[in-house]
Amino acid sequence: MNILTCRGRGTAWRWRGYASGAGLRRLMLCHLSRSRALPRAPSTPSGSPSPYVVNGQPLIYLDSAASAQKPRAVIEAISGAMEHSYANVHRGLHALANETTEAYEKARENVRNLINAASASEIVFTKGTTEAINLVASSFGQSLREGDEIILSVMEHHANIVPWHFLRERKGVVLKFIPVTDAGELDLAAYRNLLGPRTRMVAVSHMSNVLGTVNPVAEIIAEAHAAGALALIDGAQAVVHGVVDVQALDADFYALSGHKLYGPTGIGALYGKAERLDQLPPYQGGGEMIGRVSLAEITYADPPHRFEAGTPPILEAIGLSAAIEWLATLDRDAVAAHEHALYDRVKSRLNGANWISEIGQAPGKAAIFSFTMEGAHAHDIAQILDRYGVAVRAGTHCAEPLLARFGLTSSARASFALYNTLEEADSFVDALEKTRTFFS
Numbered sequence: 001m002n003i004l005t006c007r008g009r010g011t012a013w014r015w016r017g018y019a020s021g022a023g024l025r026r027l028m029l030c031h032l033s034r035s036r037a038l039p040r041a042p043s044t045p046s047g048s049p050s051p052y053v054v055n056g057q058p059l060i061y062l063d064s065a066a067s068a069q070k071p072r073a074v075i076e077a078i079s080g081a082m083e084h085s086y087a088n089v090h091r092g093l094h095a096l097a098n099e100t101t102e103a104y105e106k107a108r109e110n111v112r113n114l115i116n117a118a119s120a121s122e123i124v125f126t127k128g129t130t131e132a133i134n135l136v137a138s139s140f141g142q143s144l145r146e147g148d149e150i151i152l153s154v155m156e157h158h159a160n161i162v163p164w165h166f167l168r169e170r171k172g173v174v175l176k177f178i179p180v181t182d183a184g185e186l187d188l189a190a191y192r193n194l195l196g197p198r199t200r201m202v203a204v205s206h207m208s209n210v211l212g213t214v215n216p217v218a219e220i221i222a223e224a225h226a227a228g229a230l231a232l233i234d235g236a237q238a239v240v241h242g243v244v245d246v247q248a249l250d251a252d253f254y255a256l257s258g259h260k261l262y263g264p265t266g267i268g269a270l271y272g273k274a275e276r277l278d279q280l281p282p283y284q285g286g287g288e289m290i291g292r293v294s295l296a297e298i299t300y301a302d303p304p305h306r307f308e309a310g311t312p313p314i315l316e317a318i319g320l321s322a323a324i325e326w327l328a329t330l331d332r333d334a335v336a337a338h339e340h341a342l343y344d345r346v347k348s349r350l351n352g353a354n355w356i357s358e359i360g361q362a363p364g365k366a367a368i369f370s371f372t373m374e375g376a377h378a379h380d381i382a383q384i385l386d387r388y389g390v391a392v393r394a395g396t397h398c399a400e401p402l403l404a405r406f407g408l409t410s411s412a413r414a415s416f417a418l419y420n421t422l423e424e425a426d427s428f429v430d431a432l433e434k435t436r437t438f439f440s
Helices: 072-084 095-115 129-141 162-171 188-194 217-226 274-279 314-328 332-349 378-387 400-405 422-439
Strands: 003-008 011-020 025-030 123-126 149-153 174-178 199-205 230-234 253-257 268-272 290-293 298-300 356-358 368-373 393-395 411-415
Touching: 072 314, 095 123, 095 253, 095 268, 095 314, 123 129, 129 162, 129 199, 129 230, 129 253, 129 268, 149 162, 149 188, 162 174, 174 188, 188 217, 199 217, 217 230, 268 274, 332 368, 332 422, 368 422, 378 393, 378 411, 378 422
Parallel strands: 149 174, 149 199, 199 230, 230 253
Antiparallel strands: 003 011, 011 025, 123 268, 253 268, 290 298, 356 368, 368 411, 393 411
8 A cells, every 4th residue: 555645735634545446446545634633643664644543543434324534625615615705695796695606506516417417406405315305205295195105115214214204193194114135135026016006205215324235226216106106215325335327217306415425514415306396395484495575475486496495504515515526536436346345355354253243235235334243232342342443333323123124223333435444444353353352
């Protein structure tokens, strides 16, 4: 591994060269800045920057499925906007307002390009995937009647379950769930049997945040449309690890978050086909989303502004825009190959280990390793791993029905990202083996 120290604007970072794929393509990645000042280990003999440390150990961050670390480009884009060009957007006529509006709408165009939407007007900024799904459930739900059916899956994140339960409680909508197989795949035969004349919406994840399963959403969407239903896809995980084309998928709605995509928190987007957004009533009321307001009546703005009431997350959108532009400089296929090489290394090292069990082993799954350890609770596993500097997620991962399907109340999860290394994958397995001895 070659490490080149670079300096600029009073900061330092590292470029790392990764070999992945049959062609051993070289991928140059920026060493990410942490959001807080962490202690540093002593300088290495080569004089290259030392890794951050936690509990006296080099930090190995394997929690990117929850939230990814941020590249310097994102940090500088946000701080630069605050320092040099900030005002509220859309309604000002002065220079700063125009500059900020241009940056904000550029972010919308970058999201459009990221997922290949037909128009930037099909991109609604939200706080994240959760709000995007709530927006659709709330607005679309106004047209539903008692007995109408929504199809979800057992592997959904709570963000794609709870908003639909609101409609069950308030309007008598019927929820149906696609089962999950032992391998962690959706049972598509069962899905087809769930479709019926009262099906109004099918809402499923593109990629499971627990299992890493990549679902055949194009097929799921086509089946929904054939039954006369619409389709919403939770793309919070999938958009990070692969190329998404909403037109090719023919999705009616597609939701994503910025903070998993190496951008800031508090920003995400909802894609909706133009005709679908046109049919939806507003989600919230306030400034920006109106056409005219009088004491007697109101009219509404056209999408996407109809769904962006009040002052939007301006700085966060600018940060998301920078993250998308940064990601566009990378070879996405090489990134995916690199992430899979990390997962494969862990699997290879643990081959034959009967004291650890992986949850979900669907073919083609993403680089997420959710597991249980014999004789240990997931929370205890995470705490012991933290002693060795390894950061993993532990708990239900906001997917209680899925864990219940596998007879579990919790699990630990290591999720790999483009900034992780093979050395870190090895250190993770070493730490797992030490953790095991603690409980044996």
